[in-house]
Amino acid sequence: IMSLFGEVPQATPVAVFKLSNDFKEDANPKKVNLGVGAYRTDEGQPWVLPVVKKVEKIIVADNSLNHEYLAILGLPEFRSSASKIALGEDSPAIQENRVGAVQCLGGTGALKMGAEFLRRWYNGNDNTKTPVYVSAPTWENHNAVFANAGFEDVRPYKYWDAEKRGLDLDGFLGDLESAPKHSIFVLHACAHNPTGTDPTHVEWMQVAEVMKRRKLFVFFDSAYQGFASGCLDKDAWAVRYFVTQGFEMFCAQSFSKNFGLYNERVGNLTIVARDSDNLKRVLSQMEKIVRVTWSNPPSQGARLVAITLNTPELFAEWKDNVKTMADRVLLMRASLQAKLQALETPGTWDHITQQIGMFSFTGLNPKQVEYMIKERSIYLMASGRINMCGLTTKNIDYVAESIHETVVNVQ
Amino acid sequence: MITECHPCNISGCSWWSEVQMGPPDPILGVSEAYKRDTNPKKINLGVGAYRDDQGKPYVLSCVRKAEAQIAAKKLDKEYLAIGGLGDFTKACAKLALGDDNEVIKSGRNITVQTISGTGSLRIGANFLSRFHTEARDVYLPKPSWGNHTPIFRDAGMQLKAYTYYDPKTCGFDFQGALNDISKIPEKSVIMLHACAHNPTGVDPRPEQWKEIADLVKKRNLLVFFDMAYQGFASGDIDRDAWAVRYFIEQGHNIVLSQSFAKNMGLYGERVGGFTVVCKDAEEAKRVESQLKILIRPIYSNPPMNGARIAATILNTPDLYKEWLGEVHGMANRIITMRELLVANLKKEGSTRNWKHVIDQIGMFCFTGLKPEQVERLTKEFSIYMTKDGRISMAGVTSGNVGYLAQGIHAVTK
Numbered sequence: 001i002m003s004l005f006g007e008v009p010q011a012t013p014v015a016v017f018k019l020s021n022d023f024k025e026d027a028n029p030k031k032v033n034l035g036v037g038a039y040r041t042d043e044g045q046p047w048v049l050p051v052v053k054k055v056e057k058i059i060v061a062d063n064s065l066n067h068e069y070l071a072i073l074g075l076p077e078f079r080s081s082a083s084k085i086a087l088g089e090d091s092p093a094i095q096e097n098r099v100g101a102v103q104c105l106g107g108t109g110a111l112k113m114g115a116e117f118l119r120r121w122y123n124g125n126d127n128t129k130t131p132v133y134v135s136a137p138t139w140e141n142h143n144a145v146f147a148n149a150g151f152e153d154v155r156p157y158k159y160w161d162a163e164k165r166g167l168d169l170d171g172f173l174g175d176l177e178s179a180p181k182h183s184i185f186v187l188h189a190c191a192h193n194p195t196g197t198d199p200t201h202v203e204w205m206q207v208a209e210v211m212k213r214r215k216l217f218v219f220f221d222s223a224y225q226g227f228a229s230g231c232l233d234k235d236a237w238a239v240r241y242f243v244t245q246g247f248e249m250f251c252a253q254s255f256s257k258n259f260g261l262y263n264e265r266v267g268n269l270t271i272v273a274r275d276s277d278n279l280k281r282v283l284s285q286m287e288k289i290v291r292v293t294w295s296n297p298p299s300q301g302a303r304l305v306a307i308t309l310n311t312p313e314l315f316a317e318w319k320d321n322v323k324t325m326a327d328r329v330l331l332m333r334a335s336l337q338a339k340l341q342a343l344e345t346p347g348t349w350d351h352i353t354q355q356i357g358m359f360s361f362t363g364l365n366p367k368q369v370e371y372m373i374k375e376r377s378i379y380l381m382a383s384g385r386i387n388m389c390g391l392t393t394k395n396i397d398y399v400a401e402s403i404h405e406t407v408v409n410v411q
Numbered sequence: 412m413i414t415e416c417h418p419c420n421i422s423g424c425s426w427w428s429e430v431q432m433g434p435p436d437p438i439l440g441v442s443e444a445y446k447r448d449t450n451p452k453k454i455n456l457g458v459g460a461y462r463d464d465q466g467k468p469y470v471l472s473c474v475r476k477a478e479a480q481i482a483a484k485k486l487d488k489e490y491l492a493i494g495g496l497g498d499f500t501k502a503c504a505k506l507a508l509g510d511d512n513e514v515i516k517s518g519r520n521i522t523v524q525t526i527s528g529t530g531s532l533r534i535g536a537n538f539l540s541r542f543h544t545e546a547r548d549v550y551l552p553k554p555s556w557g558n559h560t561p562i563f564r565d566a567g568m569q570l571k572a573y574t575y576y577d578p579k580t581c582g583f584d585f586q587g588a589l590n591d592i593s594k595i596p597e598k599s600v601i602m603l604h605a606c607a608h609n610p611t612g613v614d615p616r617p618e619q620w621k622e623i624a625d626l627v628k629k630r631n632l633l634v635f636f637d638m639a640y641q642g643f644a645s646g647d648i649d650r651d652a653w654a655v656r657y658f659i660e661q662g663h664n665i666v667l668s669q670s671f672a673k674n675m676g677l678y679g680e681r682v683g684g685f686t687v688v689c690k691d692a693e694e695a696k697r698v699e700s701q702l703k704i705l706i707r708p709i710y711s712n713p714p715m716n717g718a719r720i721a722a723t724i725l726n727t728p729d730l731y732k733e734w735l736g737e738v739h740g741m742a743n744r745i746i747t748m749r750e751l752l753v754a755n756l757k758k759e760g761s762t763r764n765w766k767h768v769i770d771q772i773g774m775f776c777f778t779g780l781k782p783e784q785v786e787r788l789t790k791e792f793s794i795y796m797t798k799d800g801r802i803s804m805a806g807v808t809s810g811n812v813g814y815l816a817q818g819i820h821a822v823t824k
Contacts (some may be wrong), residue, residue, distance in 0.1 A: 274425035
């Protein structure tokens, strides 16, 4: 019988997962995985946050809990406390009852829901031609999320200046000025992935001014709140600033990294609307989109986060755990930079400590990356992106030496 | 297009002014209305979630044990693969197809973990929409689960229907189904409920399934099985999967959605699977790669908790045995409630034929009540069900079956 799927082509694997696979199969005892973005301890191990272990025990001991369906939009106490984390306890928008949220499957799910809503209801009905701008470079899944939601025109906005290894502010502002009105812009709230380069406050203000004047839609992707500086409020500065500027906007939040809940798929799409009436209608339409995608979200992770955020001692402990992770990353940044300077590795390496969050755009080119992988068993993305969490006090010397050798021998 | 007389981001004006209020979900909306009702005698026969005889949610004992085992292992929370937990997907396929199934042995199935049944159907719909380009039509039984239509439509497929339910008998319109199926254009997708048809509770008998399988093969249709109630229908896992396995034996390379919401009581954990039976292992690899491409931009990778529980149960002999017993118990309680309801209706003096209540199978019963009667039941008796007269038998208890019979008799006499 002819198969219905005889013509289905083999798809290329997602790069970051292939990298992890290749790392797994490498027999070199000195191998280092600087690929996928998950936190690691100084022993190179995954870290289940102490507060998470505590709350899991609380959940297990609570006989009143069961596995019933959550509401379509998710666990209410999760949604509201998660939005408070992004916007601040005393956010005027929250007080004005114009903030709502949809519990989603991770940050990806939140982006997906936002994208689907925008395609259906923004800038007309089912307007698939509204341009969606994502930073150059950006998390590789951004493109696919918006394209799969039906947007035909997903474009890059200038962001990373490879030569000066920093933000291309002029290019960014220029693209904002020339974007068609009502274009959607995906902004990284903090700890830009993959470059680790964030706009300063002043630069954010400039971005906001153009976006307001040109009526561009603000869609924040917030996957690293707390993880960047170690301080939740500091990392939320840009999101909160835009709220004070009166924007109606979306903010896709992930609790994968800052809670270490990766596989529980805990995310939240925070919606800031003009008023509660608009918000109500938006949420009613979000429900319809949720219903045809996953019906209702998974309960375990949301419960965990809700209990933590809503219990003062646990909340304090969580913030502490987050700071622990952020501090280790900062330490590795400082160490790597110091070692490269000590080795007198050609080039400047200040960007390693200037960049923020989990990732660093090293500036290594594809040939150099290939050398690192093949000759040194150090796995990083073709873009030169490294996950700082993959560095430990035990492997940092080897990595620094390897970078040095690579830069010297491979151009 | 936003026109310039519609200024946004200026105080008082909104991007969302033109967004209409969405209608409440017909099924989930019932539960919400029930919650607001203050009548102490109220009964919720809306959404299909199992309740014990006290009307309480039931966390299976094997689930609690599995959770304890998992907690003791102190596992990490690293991302699952896009296709989900391997221990789960393998066991999920075996449960549906049978341990010794040739499909599994030859590696020609690909089974991915999904966000319960809905997520599975959605991935399936997306996959067919993208790769099954010869036909855009999906034929659903009339009636079908209310969410089937919007899911397939949103994925870009066209919805059609084939006769299924006979309102005159409250049973299966076998001839009507065959007639309609015989006219379905080749290569179209046909949706079949593997067991415990939702919403009618009406399932074909094995001989009827055989004829349907034959006809579907003649028409060269792509079979999409939705199996949300394996074990829940008859109480027997293998019996409930009989149709799925028969079709495969007969050479149909089916696609299959499975849910563990009901049979393991894992509703809110969102545990499901989507399977494509391919020509061979090589094709399965290609299909797998494309499924991953579909999944990644929706939610990247699936949630661990529920899959881990399900995998532990399916792969641990003691727990598996205990689970079979508990599923059997749930199915039995429902069968008992069916019998009690009919007995109570007779006691009330109803002269209508309620045989279908006992003949139908699974969580739902298509009572045959008309929308006006349903409305009366809700308004006058605080008995909540969907407008189509569907009741969730799981919501019936020995404590409320008498009141339910009273209400039904009152609106039908």
